[in-house]
Amino acid sequence: MTITTGTMTDEQRKSVALEFLKRVDSGGNVLELFADDAEFCFPKYGTVRGIDKIGEFFGQLGGIISAIEHHTAYFNYVVDGDKVVVEGTSHGTTANGVEWRAGVTSAGPWCDVFEIRDFKIQRLFVYLDPDYAGEDTARYPWLAE
Secondary structure (H helix, E strand, O other): OOOOOOOOOHHHHHHHHHHHHHHHHHOOOOHHHEEEEEEEEEOOOEEEEOHHHHHHHHHHHOOOEEEEEEOHHHOEEEEEOOEEEEEEOEEEEEOOOOEEEEOOEOOOOEEEEEEEEOOEEEEEEEEEOOOOOOOOOOOOHHHHO
16 A cells, blocks of 8 residues: 555545454554554553554554454445544464354454544554454453353
């Protein structure tokens, strides 16, 4: 993907969000899609700012997940100005070999809220259940059965 600056269309914003998710799946360089001072939030990790901190997160995520595939054909998008909301599902394998799949296990559905300007992700908040292996069952009676 060629990165340029300037006024963006809704489709261009959607394409940056899609490119991010495809790079997550392929293990590509997601950091070059972020602005230097971007804000990032992930459940059970918190909110960080800046490429270095975002890179630390993705390094740690690689120790939890060995493979992931986002189901791009079924994404739902909402675009409002600089904001792009992407809702979807995924499947994958944890570093311990446990498989998850949306609709089969509790992990898989997710929603990302991007702010994209000048062809860079300025802000990304990820909403999902980070318990990919489904190990956090004791606290939830519907999972403990």
